[in-house]
Amino acid sequence: MTQFAIGIDGGGTSCRAAVADEKGNMLGIGKAGAANIMSDPQGALANIVASARDAFSNAGLDPEALRSSAVVLGAAGANIGAYGARIQEALPFAKSRVVTDSLIALQGALGRSDGVVGAFGTGSVYGARRNGEVKEIGGWGFVVGDQSSGARLGRDLLELALLAHDGVCSATDITRIVMDEFAGDPQKVVEFAHISKPRDFARYAPMIFDQARLGDAVAVQIVQRAARDIDQSLDALLWPECKTVCLLGGLAGAYRAWLRPDHQALLAEPKADALQGAVSFAIDLAGNGERLHA
Template sequence: MRSSEQRRWFVGIDGGGSKTTAAVCGADGQIVALAMGEGSNPLSRPWPEVEETLRALLRDCFQQAGAAAHEVEGLFFGLAGADRPQVQTQIANAFRAEWGERLQIDNDAVAALYSGTWGEPGIVLIAGTGSIAYALTADGSRHRVGGWGYLVGDEGSGYDLGRQAVAAVLRAFDGRGDPTALTGMLVSHYGVEAPDQLIARLYGSPNPRRELAGAAILVDRAAAAGDEVAGRLVRQAAASLVELAEACRAKAGERLPVVLAGGLLASDTMLRRAVLQMARFEAVLPDAPPVTGCLAEALRRAGLSVNAAVRKNLCRYHPEGEANGGELV
């Protein structure tokens, strides 16, 4: 991708625990460069590695756009954990000297929120590997519900669905639960011959949380095919997610729209359908991935309007496989 003659550039970076996406647009919102790299959560990777990931993505995007650093008027980093003071300090120490006040830092939940509200107040409900509801109100106050991690939270998340699915398969194997199509699906997915071999496979994994989250899509597929056990798990997950959003709205004290984000809610899944069916709030389905929320906020903070034409341009470039999502730690 090459740039036009316009030389007012804006950069957005959306970074979570598993991947980071960077993009460059002009003042009109037209995206001229996009790059993807490893996760950039400073709480789960050493900071020097995170910094190099961010710098590599910036170099890649600038090269694609034909842009020079001094032509960049605004950057918005939406990174997992970046609402924590120590993380903000790390990012600022690494990038503030060269970017100054052009650099704005926030967490990746805000990036996902703004991909649906374009900078306006609202709540983002994220169901990816983990789950959380995060509100930003008209007066600038913030509220979070959930997001407490896989040991004590993450209800309705990919991890939770995957764990519940394996538990259901093992219960059926024991004769304590109903038969389910998930048995054959999980045995095949994990490359084992029988359900009792799932234990060694999962406990021996270097990242059981991610392994279990990867099985969530199987639950959704089984539910779509009419499996009763999978359908029950999806409904339970949806109820947990709706509970997160409702509790967050109560904390915010405003009837805010709820943006649905994360790998399990970004597309037309059975889980999203169940959430929409149960919801008593206004649900927003973003037309673009979270990195566009970062670009929109970079434009806004530079004093530019994110009007309908700009939004149309921001939504026009939607790379295959780039799902709305986020991870707040």
């Protein structure tokens, strides 16, 4: 048995960690910066370790004890190429496993039950469990995936702001706000887009939902398209007997009213969050009863 169990939820905007004892008692919580293992693996590694150290400090424990502990990290991009394996190899813990963010979200939200989970923060990902079998979709990253994520919402807003600037579509309050931020210079928008990370785009998401509630046509267009993407992904995972859909992440609440009525009817409160799901797996790993299939 390793000394402690550490669960880490590596998000695109921030990284959260929790340390627990062998009985599953939560001892401390920690937080650090973004943990995007694809776009910034070195920065992600530093923040993953920093969040664990912060959790140990919060628990009144020596942070060096992490080296004799077991960790399960859930991260976007863990299912792509060698990104997950490289981070796992570099982690300074006694036992380390890197899994997808959808897997820890599924475990946290559903416990041992069947159902479907969608997680929406800087990125987005989905998972489903049916009769013990797990299926994951999405989570392919900001450039070609992560529909309905904060990063994609922000990217769509910048695109439409430029189209409005060019006279291709009508300007609205939200496109004017964006262009004012860049002093009305479209070249500055393009420069921002080329040097920015997903979390930089995602910071526009709250404003988009706020303006959509006020009826701004561009904001409504962005949110409606994102909600349709969620509906389509849920359709790909649901089965006739499924009674539970859980939405997780910072944007989950904002999307509820925009989904189709049949999906709204299935929405249930998650039992716990993704961090608790990671802790659950880490406790099993620490006790040599490894179970990383939700």
